Amino acid sequence: MAPITDSYGSRRDRDAAIITRKEPVVYSDLDGVEDVDMRSKLEYFKVNGYVVIEDLFTEDEVELLRSEVQSLAEKDEIKGLDETVLEPGSNNVSSIFKVHTISETVDHLARDERLLNMARSILGSDVYLHQSRANLKPGFREKEFYWHSDFETWHVEDGMPRMRAASCSVLLTDNNETNGPLMVMPGSQSYFISCVGETPNASYKKSTKKQKYGVPDDDSLRFLAEQCGIKPVIAKAGSVVFFDCNTMHGSNSNISPLPRSNLFFAYNSIKNAIKEPKYGLTPRPEYVATREPFNALRARQSDGLA
Amino acid sequence: MAPITDSYGSRRDRDAAIITRKEPVVYSDLDGVEDVDMRSKLEYFKVNGYVVIEDLFTEDEVELLRSEVQSLAEKDEIKGLDETVLEPGSNNVSSIFKVHTISETVDHLARDERLLNMARSILGSDVYLHQSRANLKPGFREKEFYWHSDFETWHVEDGMPRMRAASCSVLLTDNNETNGPLMVMPGSQSYFISCVGETPNASYKKSTKKQKYGVPDDDSLRFLAEQCGIKPVIAKAGSVVFFDCNTMHGSNSNISPLPRSNLFFAYNSIKNAIKEPKYGLTPRPEYVATREPFNALRARQSDGLA
Numbered sequence: 365m366a367p368i369t370d371s372y373g374s375r376r377d378r379d380a381a382i383i384t385r386k387e388p389v390v391y392s393d394l395d396g397v398e399d400v401d402m403r404s405k406l407e408y409f410k411v412n413g414y415v416v417i418e419d420l421f422t423e424d425e426v427e428l429l430r431s432e433v434q435s436l437a438e439k440d441e442i443k444g445l446d447e448t449v450l451e452p453g454s455n456n457v458s459s460i461f462k463v464h465t466i467s468e469t470v471d472h473l474a475r476d477e478r479l480l481n482m483a484r485s486i487l488g489s490d491v492y493l494h495q496s497r498a499n500l501k502p503g504f505r506e507k508e509f510y511w512h513s514d515f516e517t518w519h520v521e522d523g524m525p526r527m528r529a530a531s532c533s534v535l536l537t538d539n540n541e542t543n544g545p546l547m548v549m550p551g552s553q554s555y556f557i558s559c560v561g562e563t564p565n566a567s568y569k570k571s572t573k574k575q576k577y578g579v580p581d582d583d584s585l586r587f588l589a590e591q592c593g594i595k596p597v598i599a600k601a602g603s604v605v606f607f608d609c610n611t612m613h614g615s616n617s618n619i620s621p622l623p624r625s626n627l628f629f630a631y632n633s634i635k636n637a638i639k640e641p642k643y644g645l646t647p648r649p650e651y652v653a654t655r656e657p658f659n660a661l662r663a664r665q666s667d668g669l670a
Numbered sequence: 671m672a673p674i675t676d677s678y679g680s681r682r683d684r685d686a687a688i689i690t691r692k693e694p695v696v697y698s699d700l701d702g703v704e705d706v707d708m709r710s711k712l713e714y715f716k717v718n719g720y721v722v723i724e725d726l727f728t729e730d731e732v733e734l735l736r737s738e739v740q741s742l743a744e745k746d747e748i749k750g751l752d753e754t755v756l757e758p759g760s761n762n763v764s765s766i767f768k769v770h771t772i773s774e775t776v777d778h779l780a781r782d783e784r785l786l787n788m789a790r791s792i793l794g795s796d797v798y799l800h801q802s803r804a805n806l807k808p809g810f811r812e813k814e815f816y817w818h819s820d821f822e823t824w825h826v827e828d829g830m831p832r833m834r835a836a837s838c839s840v841l842l843t844d845n846n847e848t849n850g851p852l853m854v855m856p857g858s859q860s861y862f863i864s865c866v867g868e869t870p871n872a873s874y875k876k877s878t879k880k881q882k883y884g885v886p887d888d889d890s891l892r893f894l895a896e897q898c899g900i901k902p903v904i905a906k907a908g909s910v911v912f913f914d915c916n917t918m919h920g921s922n923s924n925i926s927p928l929p930r931s932n933l934f935f936a937y938n939s940i941k942n943a944i945k946e947p948k949y950g951l952t953p954r955p956e957y958v959a960t961r962e963p964f965n966a967l968r969a970r971q972s973d974g975l976a
Contacts, residue, residue, distance in 0.1 A: 504888055508814075508923040541847045542900045544922055582810055586927040594848045594926055616850055617814040617923040620900055621892040 370642070372519050374558045380581040381558040387527045389413065389553055389608055391488025391633070406485055413553030414597070414607035420478055421534065421602040425669055430536045430601075432469045433498045433625060436460060447651045457500055462651040463627070464496040474629050475664040479532060482606055483631035486530045490660035494518065494529060494632040495653060500625045506544060506618040511585055513552075514630065515609040516559060516578045520642045522653040527553075528636040529609040536625040538600050544618030546605060549592040552612035557584045580612070588612055634660050676948070678825050680864045686887040687864040693833045695719065695859055695914055697794025697939070712791055719859030720903070720913035726784055727840065727908040731975055736842045736907075738775045739804045739931060742766060753957045763806055768957040769933070770802040780935050781970040785838060788912055789937035792836045796966035800824065800835060800938040801959060806931045812850060812924040817891055819858075820936065821915040822865060822884045826948045828959040833859075834942040835915040842931040844906050850924030852911060855898040858918035863890045886918070894918055940966050 371386050390410040397403040409415040421429070436442050437457035443450065447466070449459040464471040473479070474493060483491045514531055518524040539545035557580040580588075592612075597605055607613060609630075618624065632638070637658040641647055647655065677692050696716040703709040715721040727735070742748050743763035749756065753772070755765040770777045779785070780799060789797045820837055824830040845851035863886040886894075898918075903911055913919060915936075924930065938944070943964040947953055953961065 504891070505816075508925050510811075510925055541902050542853055542922075547848055547926075582927065585810070589927045594928075596847050614925050616848075616925055619814050619816055619920050619922055620853075621888065621895045622900075 372515075372556050372558070374516055374520050375561055375578060375643075380560050380584050382584055382587065383556040383558055385527060385554045385556060385610065390486055391528065392485045397485065402481070402485060405482070409486060409606065409608070412548075412550035413611035414548045414550065414605060416597060416599050417482070417604045417606070418599060419602050420604045423602065426536060426602045428469065428669060429473065429534070429627060430625065432467055433460075433500065433536065433627070436463070436467060436498065437500055442466070446649065456502065459500070460498040462496055462654075463498040464493060464629075469669055470496070470498070470627060472664055472669045473534065473627060475661050476669065477663050477665065479534075479604065479629065480661060480663045483530055483532065486606065487528055487631065487633040489633045489635050491631040492634055492637075492658050492661055493629055493654060494522075494524070494638070495628075495630040497628040498625070499628060501544075501618060501623060503543060503618050503621050503623045506624075508544070508617045509615045511580055511612055511614040512578060513557065513580075513610045513612055516557070518609065518630075518638070518653070520578065521645060521648055523639040523641045523647075524609075524632065524636060525639060526636050527608070527610050529630060529632040531607050531609060532629045532631060533605045534627040534629075535599055535601050535603050535605070536627065537623055539598055539624060540622070541596060541598055543620045543622040543624055544616045545624075546597045546613060546615050548595050548597060548607060549588050549612040550595050551592040552588050553608040553610045555588060555591075556610060557581075557588070557612070585612075634658055678821075678862050678864070680822055680826050681867055681884060681949075686866050686890050688890055688893065689862040689864055691833060691860045691862060691916065696792055697834065698791050703791065708787070708791060711788070715792060715912065715914070718856040719917035720854045720856065720911060722903060722905050723788070723910045723912070724905055725908050726910045729908065732842060732908045734775065734975055735779065735840070735933060736931065738773055739766075739806065739842065739933070742769070742773060742804065743806055748772070752955065762808065765806070766804040768802055768960075769804040770799060770935075775975055776802070776804070776933060778970055778975045779840065779933060781967050782975065783969050783971065785840075785910065785935065786967060786969045789836055789838065792912065793834055793937065793939040795939045795941050797937040798940055798943075798964050798967055799935060799960060800828075800830070800944070801934075801936040803934040804931070805934060807850075807924060807929060809849060809924050809927050809929045812930075814850070814923045815921045817886055817918055817920040818884060819863065819886075819916045819918055822863070824915065824936075824944070824959070826884065827951060827954055829945040829947045829953075830915075830938065830942065831945060832942050833914070833916050835936060835938040837913050837915060838935045838937060839911045840933040840935075841905055841907050841909050841911070842933065843929055845904055845930065846928070847902060847904055849926045849928040849930055850922045851930075852903040852919060852921055854901050854903060854913060855894050855918040856901050857898040858894050859914040859916045861894060861897075862916060863887075863894070863918070891918075940964055
């Protein structure tokens with residue numbers, strides 16, 4: 365059994381529950397933020413649990429990142445890595461985990477001041493990368509990704525103590541209304557949905573393709589959708605979406621011929637380093653959830669990504 | 671082998687092909703249409719292969735239709751019919767075929783002048799119902815419906831000679847950008863995509879749940895999407911979408927908690943009555959493709975649906 369002190373118990377043998385968030389959403393003191401643009405983004409994030417920063421990267425930078433990801437995905441030695449997820453029944457790469465340790469360009473991106481300043485401002489501290497990932501989605505037969513809170517998984521499976529992490533998606537292709545864009549429930553970061561059912565060990569192997577545990581129940585989702593609405597994130601390549609670790613999000617399938625790809629970084633506060641997984645679960649591999657060392661990311665001047 | 675005179679051969683053992691449409695899209699003489707609003711709708715339909723008529727039915731009418739469909743879907747005797755498709759692994763009704771012969775209200779709707787005038791004007795003749803269907807989609811775990819042309823199926827599996835039929839969807843719930851709305855490729859009605867592969871007999875049993883044959887290839891879809899773009903049909907309950915039998919359409923999954931339901935009518939010109947299926951296929955059942963009698967639908971004055 366989980367200790368009684370766990371504010372965010374989930375996947376235990378009991379009914380679903382909606383639990384009020386205990387922590388701040390933005391950890392910086394907003395009154396102390398002098399940059400007007402940054403402050404307005406943080407205020408939006410605080411209320412909505414996400415923010416879109418349009419055209420944060422130039423077309424040339426996007427092209428550099430896209431070709432870097434494409435070239436990684438074509439290498440046989442990358443396809444053979446544990447870090448790499450192939451599409452079911454094909455030899456095509458759909459995700460590469462811990463990609464910032466494989467590609468210097470992606471490492472530069474993760475430490476680019478444009479991203480790092482935002483992550484630090486949200487989390488009010490130095491940050492480290494809990495997870496990084498390149499995602500390639502070719503369109504046509506791309507399945508939905510069901511509603512989930514990243515924090516629910518990170519809390520239960522990785523032992524992340526508190527809601528003090530932010531996910532960041534750097535769009536390498538346009539997200540429009542027909543190619544299965546990210547959908548968020550604005551404001552849902554304030555509600556923790558405790559999920560029904562227990563997690564068998566090693567669920568991560570499947571959950572990176574399709575979430576199977578930590579699935580919110582219909583009544584809670586209906587409640588959240590009524591409270592918060594559902595917002596598709598429509599944005600051009602080069603835009604960046606930050607969303608709170610507990611924001612309810614998902615995406616519909618993509619039958620359009622328009623591919624989608626992105627680079628995903630999960631920034632965690634160094635004050636929120638992960639501990640043991642809950643309920644005696646075996647820790648997930650290092651490339652899914654970094655355990656050590658929890659060194660603060662060092663910023664890199666924005667003189668490009670190369 | 672299909673006779674050499676078939677303009678729209680498909681599913682034969684050869685590569686995919688894109689064939690130019692041989693027939694008109696709108697069969698009425700547009701210059702002779704005096705009603706300005708009708709004429710503008712027909713002109714839009716001619717170019718785009720679909721048209722949305724917003725708020726064609728009142729809220730009260732929608733409520734009547736929605737409760738009629740809901741009450742049919744709850745009846746055990748309806749669930750037991752061949753005409754009824756249940757969701758896989760559940761006892762919930764997802765479609766009821768030939769629903770206009772089961773429900774007087776739906777029969778009234780199919781013959782309502784608001785629909786019938788449009789169908790007749792598009793097809794330039796009297797019309798009959800090739801197929802009718804009530805569709806109930808509860809949201810949450812509703813899968814995508816892949817790209818297809820209705821005519822491809824109707825031509826091959828039902829022996830429909832020419833492109834002189836129009837599909838009509840009466841929306842009983844709002845279609846918004848997050849609940850997997852109908853998507854069309856505007857202008858695609860002018861291209862027939864000949865599909866690869868042969869059709870085994872009795873494919874209809876599966877294809878009503880998920881299209882498995884008559885699936886367009888990736889290159890043709892990419893060509894069409896580049897030529898035509900992809901348009902999600904966003905409209906309120908009570909709105910009606912007419913689309914040409916050859917318009918490429920589909921829908922993404924719906925993970926939102928927002929259900930979708932509609933009443934679907936396939937109006938065919940009485941001059942285009944179906945013949946034998948192609949390639950010696952066994953005719954699909956009467957409730958999927960009416961064979962006789964091909965009697966023209968008689969209009970019903972618009973004094974409501976009750």
